[in-house]
Amino acid sequence: MATPGNVTIKDVARVSGVSSMTVSRVINDSERVSPDTRRRVEQAIAELGYVPSRLARGLIRQKTGTLALIVPDVANPFFTLVVRGAEDVARRAGYRMILCDTRADLTIEREVIEEMLAHRVEGIVIAPVSDRSKGHLERLARFGVQFVLIDRTVPGIESDVVVGDSAGGARVLVEHLISLGHDRIAFITEGNDVSTARDRRAGYEAALAAAGLPLDPSLVVRATVDPRGGFDGMSQLLELDEPPTAVFTVNNLVALGAIEAVRAHELEVPDDIALVCFDDIEYASRLYPFLTVMAQPAETLGTLGTQLLVERIEGRAPEQRRVVVLPAQFVVRKSSGDGR
Amino acid sequence: MATPGNVTIKDVARVSGVSSMTVSRVINDSERVSPDTRRRVEQAIAELGYVPSRLARGLIRQKTGTLALIVPDVANPFFTLVVRGAEDVARRAGYRMILCDTRADLTIEREVIEEMLAHRVEGIVIAPVSDRSKGHLERLARFGVQFVLIDRTVPGIESDVVVGDSAGGARVLVEHLISLGHDRIAFITEGNDVSTARDRRAGYEAALAAAGLPLDPSLVVRATVDPRGGFDGMSQLLELDEPPTAVFTVNNLVALGAIEAVRAHELEVPDDIALVCFDDIEYASRLYPFLTVMAQPAETLGTLGTQLLVERIEGRAPEQRRVVVLPAQFVVRKSSGDGR
DNA sequence: CTACCTTGTGGTATCGATAACACAGCGTGT
DNA sequence: ACACGCTGTGTTATCGATACCACAAGGTAG
Numbered sequence: 001m002a003t004p005g006n007v008t009i010k011d012v013a014r015v016s017g018v019s020s021m022t023v024s025r026v027i028n029d030s031e032r033v034s035p036d037t038r039r040r041v042e043q044a045i046a047e048l049g050y051v052p053s054r055l056a057r058g059l060i061r062q063k064t065g066t067l068a069l070i071v072p073d074v075a076n077p078f079f080t081l082v083v084r085g086a087e088d089v090a091r092r093a094g095y096r097m098i099l100c101d102t103r104a105d106l107t108i109e110r111e112v113i114e115e116m117l118a119h120r121v122e123g124i125v126i127a128p129v130s131d132r133s134k135g136h137l138e139r140l141a142r143f144g145v146q147f148v149l150i151d152r153t154v155p156g157i158e159s160d161v162v163v164g165d166s167a168g169g170a171r172v173l174v175e176h177l178i179s180l181g182h183d184r185i186a187f188i189t190e191g192n193d194v195s196t197a198r199d200r201r202a203g204y205e206a207a208l209a210a211a212g213l214p215l216d217p218s219l220v221v222r223a224t225v226d227p228r229g230g231f232d233g234m235s236q237l238l239e240l241d242e243p244p245t246a247v248f249t250v251n252n253l254v255a256l257g258a259i260e261a262v263r264a265h266e267l268e269v270p271d272d273i274a275l276v277c278f279d280d281i282e283y284a285s286r287l288y289p290f291l292t293v294m295a296q297p298a299e300t301l302g303t304l305g306t307q308l309l310v311e312r313i314e315g316r317a318p319e320q321r322r323v324v325v326l327p328a329q330f331v332v333r334k335s336s337g338d339g340r
Numbered sequence: 341m342a343t344p345g346n347v348t349i350k351d352v353a354r355v356s357g358v359s360s361m362t363v364s365r366v367i368n369d370s371e372r373v374s375p376d377t378r379r380r381v382e383q384a385i386a387e388l389g390y391v392p393s394r395l396a397r398g399l400i401r402q403k404t405g406t407l408a409l410i411v412p413d414v415a416n417p418f419f420t421l422v423v424r425g426a427e428d429v430a431r432r433a434g435y436r437m438i439l440c441d442t443r444a445d446l447t448i449e450r451e452v453i454e455e456m457l458a459h460r461v462e463g464i465v466i467a468p469v470s471d472r473s474k475g476h477l478e479r480l481a482r483f484g485v486q487f488v489l490i491d492r493t494v495p496g497i498e499s500d501v502v503v504g505d506s507a508g509g510a511r512v513l514v515e516h517l518i519s520l521g522h523d524r525i526a527f528i529t530e531g532n533d534v535s536t537a538r539d540r541r542a543g544y545e546a547a548l549a550a551a552g553l554p555l556d557p558s559l560v561v562r563a564t565v566d567p568r569g570g571f572d573g574m575s576q577l578l579e580l581d582e583p584p585t586a587v588f589t590v591n592n593l594v595a596l597g598a599i600e601a602v603r604a605h606e607l608e609v610p611d612d613i614a615l616v617c618f619d620d621i622e623y624a625s626r627l628y629p630f631l632t633v634m635a636q637p638a639e640t641l642g643t644l645g646t647q648l649l650v651e652r653i654e655g656r657a658p659e660q661r662r663v664v665v666l667p668a669q670f671v672v673r674k675s676s677g678d679g680r
Numbered sequence: 681c682t683a684c685c686t687t688g689t690g691g692t693a694t695c696g697a698t699a700a701c702a703c704a705g706c707g708t709g710t
Numbered sequence: 711a712c713a714c715g716c717t718g719t720g721t722t723a724t725c726g727a728t729a730c731c732a733c734a735a736g737g738t739a740g
Binding site: 006049051052053054055056058059062064066074075077080081083084087088091096097098099100101108112114115117118119120139142143144227252253256259260281282283284286287288290291 | 346389391392393394395396398399402404406414415417420421423424427428431436437438439440441448452454455457458459460479482483484567592593596599600621622623624626627628630631
């Protein structure tokens, strides 16, 4: 049997005895079609299993109905929720969503952005790798493709933005540790060229300063944002002459690795080291409500980011850029301990 | 400044003083272009920021370089890994991947499949909602779109398939419970129209039969495959006159809910109820290695499924369908207890 | 009865790329 | 010197849809 993959509007036209323009009108629910004709055309469509090509339509209409979502790590439970939210809003708004995982690699990010330009996506929701993504983003702007930054800002890029309150959240977490009596509090973070890391560091420093605690540079260690980085970072801290009594990690995955390092040193969280971090791990917390976290509304970052994007694409957005800072939720569990 | 979004091959041709065919040849690395011409064209491309449209190219070439991945729940850590694997292989093979989340809803599945047909994706990797997806899949086949089933088979659909060993894995899990002395072992599962549920049930029954244990229908309860379903299912079991002493759940999310139900009844896993399930939860297990699971190679399902698909699209696959059953890894942790 | 509008439909150009073919210019073997 | 082949380039048709304009048939106003 013939594959209907190559059934075109002309085939439908021939079978139903009208021109392709009329078929097009039926497909697009345009007014000017007599009920009788419409019926005949619809029947032909059903018979032939015709599906209009979005390629051809996109080419002539100059819009594809496709968006892209670019994140650094889909397997991070935080971004997984972002993905779900974004995908859902896109579908409801009548758009398809292409997912790209950059693996936090600037080169891959550049490549996927080029790909998305070639695909003529109408807009992009992106959690950029770092400030160094600026070049790619400027290229997007020059190309005339709308985009919304989520989770991370990039200095010099004036697009719509949806982020969590990193500075405020970090401050609350660290103040919590201080209130429990800690005065040597470390921070395991990633490079300062990622806005969330920068902002969380600012919150960390602000909390220390407000409490009159000194800022000890040896307590701020830099790591990759995955369990391995957390492991290495925590190991480094534990080997200091005067190790910290509490640690704040820049995100959930780093915290997991950090805990593993603590255990590897035959110590325990929170008894020997108190721990707090950004971002919850939904399913882990259900099983074992252990980590004291600043839980960001991940799914909302995805949904809201996509909504702002769609509004802008459809010209329903104000000219002014919109910067949304979503509050995070402070969830106290065991890992921060009961104090010293 | 003009947005280069509408820079076409003709603009490049004009600027570099050649015909668009020559530009096309440069873009496609075809041989027959003099070094000098090539240089001029490349410079014009750079100057104008030209990016060839995949729409136009796809239309004329009759291929889009796009695949689709359709899963029932991207937020399930199992499928998250599938997504990562699939996305990665697709990118390396030079394809883009559109992600669709059906939320285990047959209607949404039908819609997204139609969308993907309209997009003229070259192939689809799909974890179908259930056996009732058969109609959609037949439509795909008739349309001439290649697809590979992952995680779940569908009776009557003879495509390439990559699944985990559900029957074998289930049997091992239940035998483990039996070896620990349990003889009232329950199974919380989903509808029998999902192949994994069916196969795991077969494994469950086989293990009981092999041990000479009776099959008590009241110990097999049906639930939705999420924590809520697990909670409800376990609650139902705990309220039996003679509750089970051990429970096998059809997947990880169901297990989480089941545990919550046990706790809600002021009982404990594994002391009061032993628990085993399919599918690990990577980050949860790192934090708290608690669940005894049959860990499927989720990322491999994604990578291998996509590889098979690409091979088939590119005509490098044998005519014969390929059915790959990947072994799962049995990981004993605490939730199954030390026996009675 | 004529001018004009509305309705339903068709014809043709077009979106941006490539396939298929054509062809000019030059080198080469005999 | 001629047929032939190769190199580099251009011309035209085409992919599948829609925009835009044209137009016939019938209704309505004056």
